[in-house]
Amino acid sequence: MKNNVPPSDLRVFLAVLDEGGFRAAAKRLGVAPSKVSTTVSRIEATLGAPLLVRTTRSVRATEQGRALADRIAPLLAEVDQACMETANSTGRVRGRLKLNVPGAVMPDILPPILTKFQRKHPEVEVEIVVENDLVDIVASGCDAGIRYGASLEKDMVSIPIGPRVQQIALAAAPAYLEERGCPQSPGELTMHDAIRYRFHGGPLLPWMLKNGDETISVEPVTRLTISVNAMNTGLSYARAGLGIIGMFRNWLEDDFSAGTLVPVLADCWRDQEGPRLYYPGRLTPTPLRAFIEACRTS
Amino acid sequence: MKNNVPPSDLRVFLAVLDEGGFRAAAKRLGVAPSKVSTTVSRIEATLGAPLLVRTTRSVRATEQGRALADRIAPLLAEVDQACMETANSTGRVRGRLKLNVPGAVMPDILPPILTKFQRKHPEVEVEIVVENDLVDIVASGCDAGIRYGASLEKDMVSIPIGPRVQQIALAAAPAYLEERGCPQSPGELTMHDAIRYRFHGGPLLPWMLKNGDETISVEPVTRLTISVNAMNTGLSYARAGLGIIGMFRNWLEDDFSAGTLVPVLADCWRDQEGPRLYYPGRLTPTPLRAFIEACRTS
DNA sequence: ATAAGCTGTTCTCCATGAAGAACAATGTTC
DNA sequence: GAACATTGTTCTTCATGGAGAACAGCTTAT
Incomplete structure (x- = not known):
């Protein structure tokens, strides 16, 4: 029935609220801002209810939008958790690992760790995003990040990586x-x-x-x-x-x-x-957990 | 993170289990069988786990597929419910209504009912599917159906429509x-x-x-x-x-x-x-509820 | 007051996903 | 045993959704 909103669209809507903006949500999701804009508009058209008020320079939920988000966010999170557990249940370390790292670790700190990691886990596809300015790992759509001297963000865990x-x-x-x-x-x-x-x-x-x-x-x-x-x-x-x-x-x-x-x-x-690896304290995908283990044992 | 399965894809997977086949699921969802096939394959590739065993002429879930389906089906159903309630919270009868009807009601029974209904609810878009052989309204992707003398399916409710x-x-x-x-x-x-x-x-x-x-x-x-x-x-x-x-x-x-x-x-x-209107006993979208009311009062 | 930077949105173009057709495989009917 | 009907899957083509660019609007800095 076309009255249903695709739950994947709802995930876009939730990202806007989490990140506080369309461009930030787009960045986290790895899509174009125009997709986020049209997706939210489509949800609002389908439900016949405004979910977000876009004051320029800020986005906030309407009452209905907030109620919907509060209700579906844990549901979709649990769906993700169920998928993750299904993926993990095979016992194989596979999937994608996206790391946000400063240029400073690129020449000689990260390569040996990654080489060893990928030899041990050939089914993991690693993507490296070189960025220095951004501290928020999650907002950048990465699984984890490497940083010098950055303070610990809420819900983030850090361990040393490379030279202590x-x-x-x-x-x-x-x-x-x-x-x-x-x-x-x-x-x-x-x-x-x-x-x-x-x-x-x-x-x-x-x-x-x-x-x-x-x-x-x-x-x-x-x-x-x-x-x-x-x-x-x-x-x-x-x-x-x-x-x-x-x-x-x-x-x-x-x-x-x-x-x-x-x-x-x-x-x-x-x-x-030395540098430290930062990652969210929960919902750790198998590839990330394996990488953390690789950092601990190197 | 690309490890996530789009929950919209999961809905396709659930439809295959519900309908017991790819083509039946495609029909219910209003998509091509090839989309259902590639969507399920993509989920399996992403999770690295087979979810369905496709013996020719039958489809059944693997243990992992069954476990995943059992866990996410109520979650996604509740997401749909939440969206429906958001849509209903506006108080406006709007959306789409898809009816599966036999040709027998087309000449003179249905038109006056629909005309009156659409005048009262101009924001509802009605789609009529003329079919006689199929009894399962839900499997055909319709909100409700009209039938003579059909037995009551599980979870279905019927009320008279048109001449008693x-x-x-x-x-x-x-x-x-x-x-x-x-x-x-x-x-x-x-x-x-x-x-x-x-x-x-x-x-x-x-x-x-x-x-x-x-x-x-x-x-x-x-x-x-x-x-x-x-x-x-x-x-x-x-x-x-x-x-x-x-x-x-x-x-x-x-x-x-x-x-x-x-x-x-x-x-x-x-x-x-006379003919009867059949519809699922729960999760009644607003357009359907309004149509049911229109049938009751005519 | 103006320029710069950032936002959400709209528009254009194209790459991709989906529809449709065709295929291989299997069970049923004759 | 052959023909038929149906399945899930693969391949081809094209329509559509998404990326990217540009825009309008707003806030901040100069």
């Missing part, structure tokens, strides 16, 4: 050091130009250095601030002699070997907490 | 009566040729006639048996002098007026139960 610590190393081009001198103590860094990286969400990668038995925070003169996503850009400027760069040591190894960058105050480098 | 009784009239062409003589009593009918109508499902329209104070069943010599759907065919043969025809009086009025057919044994005509 990473050293923040300082480096400069030989030409820069010949011109400006090589600092002999952390205090001298304030007289130098710095190239600093900024995490998503605004915080700079801090320059915390060891000074004898203590750790001090150094605020150098910042000539350039770059998103952690644009890793290679920062390295290029550093190689060009723009200043002293502060970055994860593993990123700098190739330049050290090639001589294009030289370590600065190597004895003062201190450890930084 | 209809007379079974006998008639013949003048030329036939001149040649064979005009029967003076019901008993003489056995010496005449008959044109009889058959209801869907096999029973013939019985020739029950009054004989004094009693009612007798007459079994004439049947020259032609026609489905009630082919009403005009039977009339044509009768006009051509093939025999005495037995049919609802309202169908014969035009021929009586035109003189193309003449009443036979008019004093012996007895009343027959």
Whole structure:
């Protein structure tokens, strides 16, 4: 009977309410905003009742829309749960795993973990979304995310992934050091130009250095601030002699070997907490659960 | 997450189980069999589990398919209920009404009822499916059906629609009566040729006639048996002098007026139960409820 | 006051899913 | 045993739904 609303359409409607907007819902569902718009309009036409009030810049449910959403959301969630359990009941780890990760883990942290994981679970198809600015994993339609230093969102769980610590190393081009001198103590860094990286969400990668038995925070003169996503850009400027760069040591190894960058105050480098895997605390699909296990055992 | 099965697909899966086959499910849902086939296959691929075993000529659920169906069927039914109640909450009678009716009610019984109904409820879109052979209203994807003399199916309710009784009239062409003589009593009918109508499902329209104070069943010599759907065919043969025809009086009025057919044994005509509206006993959409009310008050 | 950025919606075009036809397989009837 | 009827599935074609672009409207920043 054509009076029925396809429950898949209802899931679109629920996503709009969950995300607070059509574009956010579209992003989470991996569809175009126009589909979300036309789907909600079609539901309203079929039921003959407005479900959403679209004030510009915000969406909110009507009374009827809220009542409908409250009633069907747990039902559709349980349908998803039933499907997931059917999928899991085969005992095979299969399906798709979508990870939202910063560029920073792309060169050398994630590849070995993924390679091992996919060899162990060949039926899992992995999709990597490289993004730095977005913290909300669910809103981006991903199963899990990797982040440095992000605070824990509601209902999210985090475990370490990759190196438990990473050293923040300082480096400069030989030409820069010949011109400006090589600092002999952390205090001298304030007289130098710095190239600093900024995490998503605004915080700079801090320059915390060891000074004898203590750790001090150094605020150098910042000539350039770059998103952690644009890793290679920062390295290029550093190689060009723009200043002293502060970055994860593993990123700098190739330049050290090639001589294009030289370590600065190597004895003062201190450890930084490594990246963490974030995922929703419940409704864990089998592929994600297997990946979590792979992270725990690596 | 692409691990999710669209719940609309699950509805297709449930229809296959309900109807016991792919083609029956396709008919009920108003889609092509190929869509049902590919939809179920897609669900099985997504979940990585066979849900149905398709022995040729029969379909049955696997253990996992049965478990999944048992769990999600009430959930999706409640989702439909929630939508229906949202639609009803506007207080407006709107939507679609799909009726499965025999051709017998098309000329003069249904039109006045529908005309009145649609004038009262202009927002309802009515679709009429003319079918005689099929008894299962739900399996045909209709909201309700009209039938003569059909037995009550499980969970179905019936109310009279249109005339509470209809007379079974006998008639013949003048030329036939001149040649064979005009029967003076019901008993003489056995010496005449008959044109009889058959209801869907096999029973013939019985020739029950009054004989004094009693009612007798007459079994004439049947020259032609026609489905009630082919009403005009039977009339044509009768006009051509093939025999005495037995049919609802309202169908014969035009021929009586035109003189193309003449009443036979008019004093012996007895009343027959009129048609009935059949509909599922629960989950009554608003358009159907309004139509039921219209039938009750006409 | 203007520009920029973001929203939801509408419109256009095309890729995809669905309809329809054809097929292979099986059970029933003659 | 052959013919017939029906099934589920596969293949081909095309109509439609969705992506993408553009639009109108609104809020915020300059």
